[in-house]
Amino acid sequence: MKRHRVRRRKPAYTIRKAPLLVSLFFLALLLAGIASGEPGRVLEQACQVCLSCIGIG
Amino acid sequence: MEFVRKWVQIVVGFMVNGSWLFPWTRNIYQGPLKVLCAPGLNCYSCPASTTYCPIGALQHMMAGCRLAIASGQYYLGWYVVGTIGLLGSFCGRMICGWACPFGFCQELLHKIPSRKFGIPKGLRYLKYAILLVFVILLPLLAIDDFGAGSPWFCKYICPAGTAEAGIPLLLLRPDLRGTVGFLFLNKFVILSVFFIWAILASRPFCRVACPLGAFYALFGRVRALKLRLDSHRCTNCNACHRVCPMGVAFNLAPDDMECISCLACMEVCKFDAISLDFCGIPLGGVGDSPLPGKEEVAGSG
Structure with a gap:
């Protein structure tokens, strides 16, 4: 009996892995920032009007 | 698609500037x-702003990192860099085309009828220098007697800060008008130059001076969502080049870091040579249509 081999068709595209790796790297940075308490510092700065920063004073 | 993009720009603009109680x-x-990041350049001292500006926050982190480390807090800007890096690795400069309020302002200004000009290609490198020098090095290294730096880009250059925060705050609070001096005049001149330039050329600030655009441009080759050129379908008719607001010749340089993925080229391409893909996976079934073949195209023209 002949055995029929099922050939897998090659996909018409290749998946790019680099964006996923780069995303993981920056996700790790983001989590490190959260763990060190940076969001609180960012919030504190963002809630103040720094007049000299916008060219006044 | 242009209609959809305009609406996305308007909606994002209102989302990052959604606090309308400031007149009272x-x-x-x-x-x-305000712990959330605005994807585009949007001053967090704007009275309506509901999110933080990544470039402003990064400069403040750089400026204050010596003092923070001295007091045992390791605030090195990881949260900010991680956030914009994550956005950049997914969308890259697509954010400039779809979610930046200042980019949207420039697009509206460019609609004013006038003679239109190009921008020399060499000027595009200035924004990388601004990112490195004014956003990172000067805030980090030029410190005062107390060890604190200053947000140099916000203070001396940022036209978005003048338009969204400086001018509105001067209108809202008359007591501040007496403090207007050289700093404000310098920034007002920069804002005026870019606004007039935006009437004459497409998105001059994005192409020449935006440090956030420069940061996102670094992801040009490795971002998840990007445009792809099918060289078998492309006939080099240059239609994509003519409609590009960033002056990109997509048929010649599909990985150009300036591409803001506004999709104008994809729309204008008659041969379906340009498609959008996510990590290499084509979106929207592009490429299903039969290949026209260069001979056929040449014969029809």
């Missing part, structure tokens, strides 16, 4: 949403 409070929004 005469102050900026100070709620918890």
